[in-house]
Amino acid sequence: MDEKRSQATSIDIATLSNAPRMMMAQAIIILVVAAGFYGYQGSLAAQSALFGGSIALLNLWSNYLLLRKAAEVSKTAPGSEISFFYIGAVQRFVTTLGLFALGMWWLKLIPLVLLAAFAIAQLGLLFKTT
Amino acid sequence: MEMTNEILAAISTIYAYTAIGAGVILAGAGLGSALGWGLICAKYLEGIARQPEMRPQLMGQMLFTGGLMEAFPMIVLGLSMWFVTANPFVGAFLSQAGGGAH
Numbered sequence: 290m291d292e293k294r295s296q297a298t299s300i301d302i303a304t305l306s307n308a309p310r311m312m313m314a315q316a317i318i319i320l321v322v323a324a325g326f327y328g329y330q331g332s333l334a335a336q337s338a339l340f341g342g343s344i345a346l347l348n349l350w351s352n353y354l355l356l357r358k359a360a361e362v363s364k365t366a367p368g369s370e371i372s373f374f375y376i377g378a379v380q381r382f383v384t385t386l387g388l389f390a391l392g393m394w395w396l397k398l399i400p401l402v403l404l405a406a407f408a409i410a411q412l413g414l415l416f417k418t419t
Numbered sequence: 420m421e422m423t424n425e426i427l428a429a430i431s432t433i434y435a436y437t438a439i440g441a442g443v444i445l446a447g448a449g450l451g452s453a454l455g456w457g458l459i460c461a462k463y464l465e466g467i468a469r470q471p472e473m474r475p476q477l478m479g480q481m482l483f484t485g486g487l488m489e490a491f492p493m494i495v496l497g498l499s500m501w502f503v504t505a506n507p508f509v510g511a512f513l514s515q516a517g518g519g520a521h
Contacts, residue, residue: 305479307483345490348486348490349486352482352483352486356479356482374482378489381486382489382493385493386493386496386497389493389496389497389500390500393497393500393501393504394505400501400505400507401501404494404497404498404501407497408490408491411487411490414483414487
């Protein structure tokens with residue numbers, strides 16, 4: 290009964306196995322976008338694109354780690370994984386905005402390019418199979 | 420370029436309208452994000468109700484889709500931060516005004 294319950298509440302590992310593929314796709318997209326900006330606007334734009342895309346990549350990676358941890362926890366304590374999702378959402382939100390601020394004002398990167406690369410990098414999330 | 424009262428008034432107006440615009444787009448992002456999460460979670464619960472054995476797969480899919488959806492309010496927040504703290508319209512206005520003065 291306990292085993293059946295833990296199976297019913299855990300997170301599917303096959304779904305998580307998509308994450309490395311999505312991260313790889315994101316990394317390729319970021320590099321292509323950065324190369325495009327380098328050709329179009331120069332090295333500062335390319336740096337901005339790399340920084341913006343890296344924020345998206347970091348988000349996906351942290352999401353993946355969190356889901357893996359939640360999947361582990363849900364096997365022993367079903368239902369307790371929800372707290373991980375709330376913590377993860379807050380963590381990603383704060384980290385993303387903090388990194389935006391860091392890139393725009395401290396590193397003096399180009400805001401529009403940074404945001405555009407962040408947005409385009411989200412396309413990597415479409416690369417999943419299940 | 421000399422900062423006349425007219426130019427200062429124009430810059431103040433730009434800042435005021437930018438603040439209003441940022442408020443509107445933040446409200447839109449908040450509303451859209453709330454609707455998005457609501458729809459994702461509603462469909463997730465519907466899916467579980469129809470096929471309870473699919474819950475683990477649906478949970479993972481829901482969270483990744485949520486991650487994608489969550490990116491859009493963050494982009495809007497980033498844009499708002501940029502508009503409010505380093506207003507690009509003021510720079511454009513000043514370069515136009517400076518160009519016009521010569």
